[in-house]
Amino acid sequence: MGPLAIEGLTKRYGDVVALDGLSLEVPSGEVFGFVGRNGAGKTTAMRIVLGVLTADAGDVRFGGTALTFEARRQIGYLPEERGLYPKMRLAEQLAYLAELHGMAPSPARAAASAWLDRFGLAARAREDLQSLSLGNQQRVQLAAALVFGPNLLVLDEPFAGLDPVAVDVMSGVLREQADTGVPVLFSSHELELVERLCDRVAIVDLGRIVAHGTVAELRAGAPERRSVEAPNAPADWGEGIPGTTVVSRDGSRLLFEIDPGIDDQALLQAALATGPVREFHRVEPSLGEIFRAVLEEDAS
Amino acid sequence: MNATPGGRPIIFLVARREVLKRLSGRVFRIGTVAMIALIAIGILIATVVNSKNGPQAVRVGFVGATTTLEPAFTGWATASGVKVSVGEVADVATGTAHVTDGTLDVLMTGSPTAPVAVVQDSVPSEIEPALDVAVLEARLTASGLTPAAVAEAVAGTHVGVRSLAPAKPTDPELGPKLAVAVFVAFLLYLSLALYGSFVAQGVVEEKATRIVEILLGTVRPSQLLAGKIIGIGLAGLLQLSIVGAAALAMFHATNVVSIPALSLTAILEYLVWFVLGFLFYATAYAAVAALVSRQEDVSGAIAPIYIALIAAYVLVSVVVPDPGSTVSAIISILPPFAPILMSVRMATGDATSWQVGLAIALELVSIGGLIWLAGRIYANSILRLGARVGFRDAFRGK
Numbered sequence: 001m002g003p004l005a006i007e008g009l010t011k012r013y014g015d016v017v018a019l020d021g022l023s024l025e026v027p028s029g030e031v032f033g034f035v036g037r038n039g040a041g042k043t044t045a046m047r048i049v050l051g052v053l054t055a056d057a058g059d060v061r062f063g064g065t066a067l068t069f070e071a072r073r074q075i076g077y078l079p080e081e082r083g084l085y086p087k088m089r090l091a092e093q094l095a096y097l098a099e100l101h102g103m104a105p106s107p108a109r110a111a112a113s114a115w116l117d118r119f120g121l122a123a124r125a126r127e128d129l130q131s132l133s134l135g136n137q138q139r140v141q142l143a144a145a146l147v148f149g150p151n152l153l154v155l156d157e158p159f160a161g162l163d164p165v166a167v168d169v170m171s172g173v174l175r176e177q178a179d180t181g182v183p184v185l186f187s188s189h190e191l192e193l194v195e196r197l198c199d200r201v202a203i204v205d206l207g208r209i210v211a212h213g214t215v216a217e218l219r220a221g222a223p224e225r226r227s228v229e230a231p232n233a234p235a236d237w238g239e240g241i242p243g244t245t246v247v248s249r250d251g252s253r254l255l256f257e258i259d260p261g262i263d264d265q266a267l268l269q270a271a272l273a274t275g276p277v278r279e280f281h282r283v284e285p286s287l288g289e290i291f292r293a294v295l296e297e298d299a300s
Numbered sequence: 301m302n303a304t305p306g307g308r309p310i311i312f313l314v315a316r317r318e319v320l321k322r323l324s325g326r327v328f329r330i331g332t333v334a335m336i337a338l339i340a341i342g343i344l345i346a347t348v349v350n351s352k353n354g355p356q357a358v359r360v361g362f363v364g365a366t367t368t369l370e371p372a373f374t375g376w377a378t379a380s381g382v383k384v385s386v387g388e389v390a391d392v393a394t395g396t397a398h399v400t401d402g403t404l405d406v407l408m409t410g411s412p413t414a415p416v417a418v419v420q421d422s423v424p425s426e427i428e429p430a431l432d433v434a435v436l437e438a439r440l441t442a443s444g445l446t447p448a449a450v451a452e453a454v455a456g457t458h459v460g461v462r463s464l465a466p467a468k469p470t471d472p473e474l475g476p477k478l479a480v481a482v483f484v485a486f487l488l489y490l491s492l493a494l495y496g497s498f499v500a501q502g503v504v505e506e507k508a509t510r511i512v513e514i515l516l517g518t519v520r521p522s523q524l525l526a527g528k529i530i531g532i533g534l535a536g537l538l539q540l541s542i543v544g545a546a547a548l549a550m551f552h553a554t555n556v557v558s559i560p561a562l563s564l565t566a567i568l569e570y571l572v573w574f575v576l577g578f579l580f581y582a583t584a585y586a587a588v589a590a591l592v593s594r595q596e597d598v599s600g601a602i603a604p605i606y607i608a609l610i611a612a613y614v615l616v617s618v619v620v621p622d623p624g625s626t627v628s629a630i631i632s633i634l635p636p637f638a639p640i641l642m643s644v645r646m647a648t649g650d651a652t653s654w655q656v657g658l659a660i661a662l663e664l665v666s667i668g669g670l671i672w673l674a675g676r677i678y679a680n681s682i683l684r685l686g687a688r689v690g691f692r693d694a695f696r697g698k
Contacts, residue, residue, distance in 0.1 A: 075517060079510065
């Protein structure tokens with residue numbers, strides 16, 4: 001299955017450029033995180049993949065061929081705007097959607113009940129959707145994207161509104177799906193989750209990809225940082241050490257950024273010169289920090 | 301192409317969901333019971349009216365020599381199952397007065413072999429044969445029994461008639477026919493309005509709940525639209541069929557009215573008009589409903605279509621007083637009105653076959669046009685959430 005290849009997608013709404021030549025590829029078996037500010041173009045790109053929106057230019061391929069309507073029927077899709085029939089029973093609703101995606105009636109019913117079970121809703125299978133809490137409705141929505149055994153998953157903010165238990169179930173499901181070879185593309189603002197879950201990440205801004213790769217690859221471009229705690233040092237001890245800058249301070253703990261090519265041992269010496277050093281370690285930037293740095297750079 | 305192996309066709313799935321949803325709804329259960337109750341009440345009223353002025357004995361008075369006709373007449377009338385009440389009348393003047401004031405239906409005057417029946421307008425058709433035979437017997441008696449005499453006697457035995465107040469011929473079934481026509485019009489109007497609005501609400505529900513974005517990943521807009529219209533239409537047709545069957549059964553059991561307007565064929569014809577009317581209105585409803593995204597905007601969006609349907613119902617009052625007129629014929633052929641008005645004129649027996657054929661042809665042509673238009677508007681606006689989509693934008697797909 002796969003890969004999903006998006007190439008040069010462009011979409012304008014009047015003067016607003018939603019997508020500006022966005023390209024990415026999600027290989028089979030990979031969980032791919034799509035991050036970016038609100039309005040960056042993530043949802044637009046996903047809707048174009050699903051065919052609910054048409055691009056002005058560019059194309060979407062799956063397994064090397066252009067996505068036809070029939071191929072799109074095998075995509076599990078979680079739209080940004082959630083929606084199911086409020087007055088339809090959970091089990092019936094999921095079975096109906098599974099049948100619409102081409103499943104025969106009895107496997108469809110079996111899959112519906114299996115997914116309800118997986119999301120902890122088996123006991124409520126005969127209730128109408130509207131009788132559930134929003135969080136539980138969200139679980140049903142996820143089940144709706146998975147119930148027919150998709151061969152590609154496109155999920156817009158799958159973790160929004162989920163409790164920690166559901167987040168764990170969902171994370172497990174995404175990994176599991178990817179392990180069976182399904183490419184998984186999802187967007188999220190929960191960067192810690194993205195960092196933990198994704199094989200690769202793309203940062204989108206103003207309708208194009210501004211950075212992408214594994215989280216380690218993205219980090220590789222970020223400046224080196226050291227956290228130093230020297231409890232007896234004067235407040236301004238960190239100023240003026242060649243090749244370093246103080247990024248932040250937290251009591252007697254300072255965070256330094258080290259210019260490329262500068263030896264961090266010089267910083268340690270300077271710290272030791274002030275007295276005891278309780279802590280000296282390398283700080284890896286979080287995806288959130290990378291994200292902010294990349295967007296800042298993109299803006300300038 | 302619509303289903304992968306093992307799966308069922310998409311339109312079938314969509315339609316089945318709609319049918320099941322409507323059948324489990326309150327409108328279906330309560331509505332069906334209410335419609336049948338309405339018909340039962342109608343039958344009850346008809347029965348009461350019938351028992352008051354219903355099959356009464358024909359009152360025949362004999363004066364002078366014609367009294368000899370009486371035994372034969374009574375015998376033959378009773379034998380043929382006609383209820384008569386006979387009596388002798390003192391003289392022609394008294395009898396004529398009774399006919400005039402309505403206490404007597406027929407006064408037999410003159411000679412037994414060539415009597416004259418004095419009536420208000422015409423001799424009740426059911427007693428005519430008995431009268432003829434009575435006169436024939438009188439003639440045979442009077443002339444002996446030679447074949448020639450019999451033949452001669454048989455010639456021209458018809459009773460001469462002198463009408464005191466000749467009336468223009470009226471259809472004795474006109475009352476029941478009009479009642480049926482108005483009732484059929486009401487049921488059709490009700491069903492078209494109800495099931496048409498179900499289509500509109502269903503279209504908007506899918507937009508309002510945003511489920512349409514998921515559906516359109518696997519269902520084409522045309523399939524979704526067709527499945528919805530077919531499913532809701534079948535539910536409506538089923539409801540009307542149940543009502544129609546119940547009505548037929550009740551008419552049959554009570555034997556209160558048996559006119560062509562209530563035959564099985566006629567009821568099937570009304571159902572055909574429901575189907576045509578539903579396709580016409582439901583398609584139009586679906587198109588305009590696709591332009592809005594919220595349930596509260598539905599009634600405003602469908603108003604223009606609903607007005608056409610109301611107009612069709614209001615025009616029933618134009619057609620009923622004179623179903624055979626040119627005006628009635630013309631308006632009953634126009635597609636927005638034909639489903640209701642042509643049914644009315646078919647019930648009264650005034651629709652000629654070419655008019656019905658033309659109306660059906662025009663209806664089908666406009667349904668075809670509407671499906672094309674609605675499919676286009678629906679596909680172009682179904683994913684456009686938020687503000688109401690302009691008709692022109694929806695048509696052009698901008």
